[in-house]
Amino acid sequence: MDRYKLLFVSFITIGSIIVGCEDGEKEPDEIVPPDTTPVKQDTFPALGHDGPYYADSVYYGREEYVEYWAGDLPIILSAPHGGSLTPDEIPNRTYGTTVTDVNTYQLTKTLMDTMVARFGGRPHVILCRLKRTKLDANRDSVEAAQEDKYALRAWQEYHHYIGVAKKKIENDFGSGLFFDMHGHGANPDGYYDLRNWLGYLLSGSELDLSDAVLNTNKFKNESSIRALVDSSSYSFIEVLRGPNSFGALLDSLGYKSVPSVNDPGPGGMRYFSGGYNTARHGSRDGGIISAIQVEAPKPGIRENQSTWSSFSSAFTSTVSIYYNRHLKRNLNR
Numbered sequence: 001m002d003r004y005k006l007l008f009v010s011f012i013t014i015g016s017i018i019v020g021c022e023d024g025e026k027e028p029d030e031i032v033p034p035d036t037t038p039v040k041q042d043t044f045p046a047l048g049h050d051g052p053y054y055a056d057s058v059y060y061g062r063e064e065y066v067e068y069w070a071g072d073l074p075i076i077l078s079a080p081h082g083g084s085l086t087p088d089e090i091p092n093r094t095y096g097t098t099v100t101d102v103n104t105y106q107l108t109k110t111l112m113d114t115m116v117a118r119f120g121g122r123p124h125v126i127l128c129r130l131k132r133t134k135l136d137a138n139r140d141s142v143e144a145a146q147e148d149k150y151a152l153r154a155w156q157e158y159h160h161y162i163g164v165a166k167k168k169i170e171n172d173f174g175s176g177l178f179f180d181m182h183g184h185g186a187n188p189d190g191y192y193d194l195r196n197w198l199g200y201l202l203s204g205s206e207l208d209l210s211d212a213v214l215n216t217n218k219f220k221n222e223s224s225i226r227a228l229v230d231s232s233s234y235s236f237i238e239v240l241r242g243p244n245s246f247g248a249l250l251d252s253l254g255y256k257s258v259p260s261v262n263d264p265g266p267g268g269m270r271y272f273s274g275g276y277n278t279a280r281h282g283s284r285d286g287g288i289i290s291a292i293q294v295e296a297p298k299p300g301i302r303e304n305q306s307t308w309s310s311f312s313s314a315f316t317s318t319v320s321i322y323y324n325r326h327l328k329r330n331l332n333r
């Protein structure tokens, strides 16, 4: 080959490389590393795709973040803050409360088992298995899921299952009770209030008002037990904290509660009046199902299987008497 020919071949080769680079073509044997960035699923089956729901069965939402035990009693138990799952696919929430209500998942399942044994029927039970750092099922969807698609899906499933339970109760009964199960810890100053705080959407300062001032339609209509009071032959204040109130009945079985006859109000102390679930799923805004938020202290109640069982026994007796007294129905089958 003469040197002109060699120069020509060299130009062709260089030209090919340049053209190849400009076109972005890759050599056929080049290994392209796979894109490992996870693509978020953004379409899900329609809520209700796993129904119909039978009272002897348990159902789980996507990835088993939400657990629903379908029931046949006019009772709903919800535990939004007792979960422990921390999947990598859901980032941690960046604002709002993220504290777990220790053992409320276990306590609520023990309560379910106690009711099944006592009544011969099943309460509806909805449990969040995600840790509160990932989802808060007792907040509106924005604060609850903080723009994560999987957390939002779990939130939607949680409230879908409660909706299913409410619909069944509305079809089968004229009344129902919803309990949102929580746990409270020591106060910021270190004092541990060992009473159950029962939330009816009335603030602590409202509960510290006198019976005469509080016993009005205005306060009754602001409460989460509006429908129950309308059905009861007792007045609002009697249902709220009289001898036949939920708090007084629970107190008589060894579990001090606010409000009740002995503890009519928090007396200016820290107290939780009821959150998103109590407002959304109770009867303040209509419907036949009344709601109570239950904030249990850990000592003597949320500690271990023994304390869960004792509390569940007293709580079940209280539900039975309360339902019978105000809604004139025996829960026993």
Ligand SMILES: [Zn+2]
Pocket (backbone or CB within 6 Å): 081, 101, 181, 182, 183
């Ligand atoms: Zn809570």
